[in-house]
Amino acid sequence: MTDNEIELLERLPAAADARPKGQQFKRHKRDVHGWIALDKPVGMTSTHAVSIIKRLFSAKRAGHAGTLDPLASGCLPIALGEATKTVPVVMDGRKLYQFTVRWGEERDTDDAEGRVIATSDVRPSSSALRALLPSYTGTIQQVPPRYSAIKVEGERAYDLARDGKVVELEARPVEIARLELVAAPDPDHAVLEAECGKGTYVRSLARDMGRALRSFGHVRALRRVAVGPFDTERMISLAELDAMCHRAAAGEVSLADALLPVETALDDIPALAVSRADAARLARGQAVLLRGRDAPNFSGPVYVTAAGQLVALAELDRGEIVPKRVFNLAGLIGSRGATKG
Numbered sequence: 001m002t003d004n005e006i007e008l009l010e011r012l013p014a015a016a017d018a019r020p021k022g023q024q025f026k027r028h029k030r031d032v033h034g035w036i037a038l039d040k041p042v043g044m045t046s047t048h049a050v051s052i053i054k055r056l057f058s059a060k061r062a063g064h065a066g067t068l069d070p071l072a073s074g075c076l077p078i079a080l081g082e083a084t085k086t087v088p089v090v091m092d093g094r095k096l097y098q099f100t101v102r103w104g105e106e107r108d109t110d111d112a113e114g115r116v117i118a119t120s121d122v123r124p125s126s127s128a129l130r131a132l133l134p135s136y137t138g139t140i141q142q143v144p145p146r147y148s149a150i151k152v153e154g155e156r157a158y159d160l161a162r163d164g165k166v167v168e169l170e171a172r173p174v175e176i177a178r179l180e181l182v183a184a185p186d187p188d189h190a191v192l193e194a195e196c197g198k199g200t201y202v203r204s205l206a207r208d209m210g211r212a213l214r215s216f217g218h219v220r221a222l223r224r225v226a227v228g229p230f231d232t233e234r235m236i237s238l239a240e241l242d243a244m245c246h247r248a249a250a251g252e253v254s255l256a257d258a259l260l261p262v263e264t265a266l267d268d269i270p271a272l273a274v275s276r277a278d279a280a281r282l283a284r285g286q287a288v289l290l291r292g293r294d295a296p297n298f299s300g301p302v303y304v305t306a307a308g309q310l311v312a313l314a315e316l317d318r319g320e321i322v323p324k325r326v327f328n329l330a331g332l333i334g335s336r337g338a339t340k341g
Contacts, residue, residue: 032059033081033327034259034334037230039237040068040076052238053078056245057255057332065090065265066227071111074224075235079265083334085313085325086265093228093268094177097194099219101206104188106216109147110203114218123187124213132212133179136205141171145203174200189220229267234260259334262327263303263310272302272316279306282314283328288321295319 036053040046046067054062057080065077065087079087103123107114124132144150146167175197183191194202203219210217225232236258247253263271278288282304290296296316304311304321313325 028058029060030058031081031331032057032255032259033083033262033329033331034256034336035083035230035262035264036078036080036241036259037227037234037236038076038078038241039235040073041238042073043070045070046076049076050078053080053241056241057259063087066095068224069111069222071113071219072222072224074222075227075230075232076224077227077230077265080259080334081262081331082327082329083262083265085327086262089269089313090228090230090265092198094226095196095198095200095224095228096226096231097196097202098182098223098225099192099194099202099206100221101190101192101209101217102188102220103190103210103213103215103217105218106207106210107218109218110145110201110207111219111222114147118216120210120214120216122213122215124190124215126181126184126190128213129184129190129209130181132209133181135212136209137176137179139173139175142174142201142204142208143171144169144201145207172199174198176200176205179205193225229264230260234264254332254335256332256335258336259332260336261310261334262329263305264334266303266313269313270298270300270302272296272304272314272321274304274306274311274321276306278321279304279311282312282321282323283326285323285326287323290319290321 038049038053040049046064050062050064053059059080061084062078062080063084065079068074068076077090102112104120105116106118108117146169150156150169176194177197178193178195180193181190182193185191194200194205202222206217206219241258244253244255244258248255274282274288274290281288296319299317300315302314302316302321304314304323310327310329312323312327315322315324
């Protein structure tokens with residue numbers, strides 16, 4: 001992280017409290033519901049990012065939808081309050097990464113932070129690299145990096161690797177919808193873009209392509225451009241949050257303006273509006289049967305609203321709505337941007 005970003009981290013919690021200098025009091029947690037699509041800076045862990053956002057909003061609950069390594073920057077969706085119930089939906093969505101591969105060195109972490117374990121004088125041509133890319137698209141078998149969060153007999157692989165233990169991870173299927181060469185600025189580097197599904201490791205892609213090209217390689221820089229519905233247009237930086245936090249403390253805006261609504265995570269799921277009476281039944285966990293000409297004629301997952309407010313995630317089957325997740329949106333609710341209704 002830059003010095004400016006470190007300074008922002010130190011100031012963000014203080015701005016959220018808006019307390020007079022020197023005054024100390026117990027922080028009161030509150031109900032906050034919505035999403036922050038944080039543009040995470042390099043050098044910050046995902047866990048640290050969540051703690052910053054949670055403290056900034058004095059939120060009772062928070063979590064993220066997919067770890068982003070400290071070396072990486074970009075989109076880290078952070079869920080607050082009832083939005084945490086939609087985290088699995090976001091994690092199942094597509095991710096878009098832009099990354100730079102450094103040829104000539106393979107490292108034990110498969111990124112720039114690791115120890116060099118193999119070298120090569122071979123540098124791949126752009127044509128050779130483009131010819132290889134189709135082999136890494138579609139459903140492929142991929143061995144995760146030894147330094148990853150995957151559990152081996154109850155322990156994280158990176159903990160075992162740091163202790164000097166040999167970590168043998170099994171290959172598993174991952175889905176890569178698109179893999180393209182964006183640029184080759186010099187013989188030592190290539191910039192690529194990958195659109196992939198849950199569980200894909202870009203570091204493994206760099207490692208495996210380097211081996212296939214006899215060049216060896218590791219990820220030099222990595223940026224996550226999008227996760228499901230959260231993209232560059234919806235991302236917000238720490239600097240922007242800092243400015244909004246100060247404006248909220250001055251009464252100029254509400255912190256709700258920094259939060260995306262809970263249903264932002266549900267962009268790819270059909271919305272279904274019901275009456276207040278039916279919403280009350282769903283909120284109690286009871287199924288609702290819709291009849292008549294307005295009854296939907298499709299089946300599958302839906303998100304249910306009443307009077308414009310999110311009520312439940314549900315399964316629709318032959319006109320019957322069966323609630324799976326019920327939402328209680330009392331408190332501070334995200335209002336940033338427009339969502340479908």
